[in-house]
Amino acid sequence: MTTLVSNIGLLVAADGERRNAALVIDDDRIAWIGESASAPAADTRVDAEGGCVIPGFVDTHSHLMFAGDRASEFEARMAGRKYEAGGIRSTVAATRAATDEELLANATRLVAEMRAQGTTTVEIKSGYGLTVEDESRALRLATQFTPETTYLGAHVVPTEFADDVAAYVELVTGAMLDACAPHARWIDVFCEVGAFDVDQARAILTAGMARGLGARMHAGQLGESAGVQLAVELDAASVDHCTFLSDVDVDALAGGKTVATLLPGVEFSTRQPYPDARRLLDSGVTVALATDCNPGSSFTSSMPFCIAVAVREMGMSPAEALHAATAGGAAALRRDDIGELAVGTRADLVILDAPSYIHLAYRPGVPLISRVFAS
């Protein structure tokens, strides 16, 4: 089954931008890229009507396995209350109380929302269960949506372990890991004041890596953190947030393969200062953009919104922001089959109702996703 996408005004291909282009999809892969005028025949044909075609967005940071919302907390924060990591616990209570069906229905709705906004790969974390049963349940359910599942038992210390964090770390690296590893590709830890310190983070990630999971980390959201250098030292695929970075952190990132994943929805929704993407790019660090979709600190599911904010606030050009939201995300998942459009990559792509990807920032908030192909 082949599909010709013709009349592409601007194609953002791996080897550069092409005008008046076309491409052929064969099953789940791109089989041909070239000029629209010389396109081969195919079983079906889609007219891009002069629109821009870009790779599907790769959203590498989301927390979709949850119940409840925190609209009141958001409203209070906008009236001046400070954001603290502890708010996570209210979602933990709601998530534990939810049925499998409720968790699936909520995630189904959000994944569909993401897809409609151009996201073709999504990573989903656990982290609102914080018991052996609830964490493994979340991951088991998450595998219905994506292979990119992340075990985040170390999201926050649950109330019942508040007086014995060491015992919780032992659980996370022991019985909980045993139950979760079969359903996860990645392990992650929230390394931040109010969550886990750098020694605990090291213990958690190395335990997961010993079980074959890849490492990821939350660090530098609320202040500078030794977690960033630990992530590089452990060759984590990504360290996420990176809002506060020392020069030593930036040098470490530039010297390693760990991607800096920036989450502007968080800063938008918590009124924190934005991360400085320009500094990272100028230092040679690979940058990704992701939504961090979660009911507490960033309830956006929109990669176009994140791109617009990254251009307004973080010193990225529209081209750099698009690259971070696609190829950057692929690098943060250590994938070479997604995030760019070339012969042989997966047929994950988006037709925009706009002549250029610049419009994702130039027309903020406007739904510009005309059609999404996901392999």
Added chain:
Amino acid sequence: MTTLVSNIGLLVAADGERRNAALVIDDDRIAWIGESASAPAADTRVDAEGGCVIPGFVDTHSHLMFAGDRASEFEARMAGRKYEAGGIRSTVAATRAATDEELLANATRLVAEMRAQGTTTVEIKSGYGLTVEDESRALRLATQFTPETTYLGAHVVPTEFADDVAAYVELVTGAMLDACAPHARWIDVFCEVGAFDVDQARAILTAGMARGLGARMHAGQLGESAGVQLAVELDAASVDHCTFLSDVDVDALAGGKTVATLLPGVEFSTRQPYPDARRLLDSGVTVALATDCNPGSSFTSSMPFCIAVAVREMGMSPAEALHAATAGGAAALRRDDIGELAVGTRADLVILDAPSYIHLAYRPGVPLISRVFAS
């Protein structure tokens, strides 16, 4: 023909917020509001599925009669080039060169985009023609979309009058006004360095008012301007931008009926500082929010986006931002039939795919408009 909208989780009515509500639309008006459980029968029935129902957005500032786009200028600006009012002239050239059909097709697309995002009343300005023929053409075409048309011959001084601004003001207040007044409800002037000074603005607005047009003004976008006080003195319905205001300006606004219409899409897209809505609200000034949809300084058509930015950046609560985007807009058009939901008002309303209007700010960038009713 009556329609019952039932199962409204939260109804934002003129007399306050109601839970588990319903309303009945009779032709173009709201005929009944009450509890969902005691709703009367109607010819058709729409289930809001527990979503929030709000008034349709009233977008009182747009420049939809244009041709071309300025994506390259936007890209250059994001790379550091400063915004200047003179960029308007490149759209003037494209607009003059466009056919009626091209202008109508572009505006049709943008009005549909606005409607899909919940806008049920839109004001449309001329201002990219700047000749008698091109300004009157723009307004004649704009009347196909809305009764809220605004003559903005005084948008910028066209190149051909650069050496004789007085002659252009004479044209705007003479032959151009004669040709445009039959197609316009309002007259507007861009009172700013690089456009028109306060004496010219006074001459232009008073000439329009003498022909029965209501007064509006652009002022305080790029710096403080005596235009704000002039707008209040002339009892203009609205003074738009208000990014830079002196204490005397705020006092003048608080003492008059002129609405301060804030346009956060402009600051987002030009990297200017945001207007301080909090200061205006605390002083008792009526505030409206609008998109300023135009290809130069703010190419968003999204009122939800403007609400989200107003909450993040301008000190408004979600409730205040919603009010500004609905009732505030109605006040800025001196209308009492739109912008709020009560028995007798127009049946312009939006069902959100969310339990509360808070989600318009809490879920930035996410398309939450489930269904739009426009009378």
